Amino acid sequence: MVGQPLVSISSLAQELCITPRTIRYYEEMGLLTPVHLEKMSQRLYGPRERARLILILRGKRLGFSLAEIKEMIDLYDIDRTEGLQLERAVAYGEKRLRELDEKIQEMTLLKGELLDYQQQFTDLLKKCKDKNANVAVED
Amino acid sequence: MVGQPLVSISSLAQELCITPRTIRYYEEMGLLTPVHLEKMSQRLYGPRERARLILILRGKRLGFSLAEIKEMIDLYDIDRTEGLQLERAVAYGEKRLRELDEKIQEMTLLKGELLDYQQQFTDLLKKCKDKNANVAVED
DNA sequence: ACACCAGTTTACGTTAACGTCAAGCGTTTT
DNA sequence: AAAACGCTTGACGTTAACGTAAACTGGTGT
Numbered sequence: 001m002v003g004q005p006l007v008s009i010s011s012l013a014q015e016l017c018i019t020p021r022t023i024r025y026y027e028e029m030g031l032l033t034p035v036h037l038e039k040m041s042q043r044l045y046g047p048r049e050r051a052r053l054i055l056i057l058r059g060k061r062l063g064f065s066l067a068e069i070k071e072m073i074d075l076y077d078i079d080r081t082e083g084l085q086l087e088r089a090v091a092y093g094e095k096r097l098r099e100l101d102e103k104i105q106e107m108t109l110l111k112g113e114l115l116d117y118q119q120q121f122t123d124l125l126k127k128c129k130d131k132n133a134n135v136a137v138e139d
Numbered sequence: 140m141v142g143q144p145l146v147s148i149s150s151l152a153q154e155l156c157i158t159p160r161t162i163r164y165y166e167e168m169g170l171l172t173p174v175h176l177e178k179m180s181q182r183l184y185g186p187r188e189r190a191r192l193i194l195i196l197r198g199k200r201l202g203f204s205l206a207e208i209k210e211m212i213d214l215y216d217i218d219r220t221e222g223l224q225l226e227r228a229v230a231y232g233e234k235r236l237r238e239l240d241e242k243i244q245e246m247t248l249l250k251g252e253l254l255d256y257q258q259q260f261t262d263l264l265k266k267c268k269d270k271n272a273n274v275a276v277e278d
Numbered sequence: 279a280c281a282c283c284a285g286t287t288t289a290c291g292t293t294a295a296c297g298t299c300a301a302g303c304g305t306t307t308t
Numbered sequence: 309a310a311a312a313c314g315c316t317t318g319a320c321g322t323t324a325a326c327g328t329a330a331a332c333t334g335g336t337g338t
Contacts, residue, residue: 010284020285025326041334042285055252058245063202066325076256086264093257100250106197107246111239113194117215118232125225149314159315164296180304181315205295 006035006044016053023053031056031070062103072096145174145183155192162192170195170209201242211235 009020026032027043032052034043045053052073059069075089075096148159165171166182171191173182184192191212198208214228214235 008285019327021328022326024286029325055249058249060325061202062242062246062249063200072253076253076260086260086267090257090260090264093253093260097250097253097257100246100253103201104243104246104250107201107239107243110194110197110201111236111243114211114215114232114236114239118229118236121215121225121229121232125229128225147315158297160298161296163316168295199295 006046009043012045029066145185148182151184168205
């Protein structure tokens with residue numbers, strides 16, 4: 001075992017380009033559970049919490065709410081899942097995966113549409129330039 | 140030209156599973172510009188506005204803010220873009236496309252992680268079931 | 279000892295994206 | 309004509325996700 005690389009809240013915040021407040025808020029919402037040193041004095045974050053936080057931020061960028069993200073995290077938290085609800089967890093996970101697939105599809109669709117427009121526009125732009133070039137020659 | 144199939148606000152809302160209020164809000168934010176019959180009396184929506192609205196909703200599901208969505212829409216609105224800013228539009232469009240690609244990547248990444256967990260869990264679940272089966276046999 | 283820094287809690291403020299409700303208007307059904 | 313229906317414009321309420329400011333605490337350099 002290596003001595004765990006624990007970092008402070010502001011250090012972690014800076015690393016991930018967010019504010020300490022945001023991190024505390026996520027803890028308040030039950031998304032993070034950092035080490036509270038000696039019965040309250042400071043929070044310290046190890047690699048596990050960092051990984052979670054990165055997951056949270058990714059989820060946010062992809063349009064999931066904190067509530068949804070919490071569900072996902074809780075779902076795959078072995079400690080909490082404790083046997084009993086294994087089947088549920090698996091079922092729920094499949095549902096989430098289907099949702100993800102839908103989102104990826106939609107994302108790809110949107111990309112296609114943007115690409116279409118982009119093509120039209122670049123064509124148009126090219127025409128304009130050609131025209132300007134001709135005018136320049138005529139001068 | 141077919142007589143345009145114009146529909147009322149609540150009709151369109153119902154079709155897309157949102158409320159009229161939402162549609163009005165999007166108009167207020169400059170995302171929609173429906174026909175206002177006879178100098179104000181009712182809004183009517185044709186296929187163009189419907190298409191826009193669908194784009195907006197898709198954008199929302201994918202984690203874009205209304206402001207970002209407005210930028211995209213305005214960007215590719217030929218009427219507004221009116222020549223002058225063609226180059227900017229194209230450049231901005233490329234930026235958006237890169238962002239989209241990043242999001243698709245992240246989405247795929249997230250899917251991969253969830254799949255990993257899912258696999259672990261289904262394996263675990265299978266083991267449990269096997270065990271239970273054995274116990275049953277031993278009885 | 280004193281100042282300073284980094285962290286803490288508490289609490290109120292803010293913004294986006296609507297929800298909700300009131301009051302009024304135009305048509306059409308009874 | 310009265311009532312009902314659907315739409316309209318305010319205008320205020322609500323929720324999520326933080327921002328921000330105040331007041332306190334615990335170590336650290338000088």
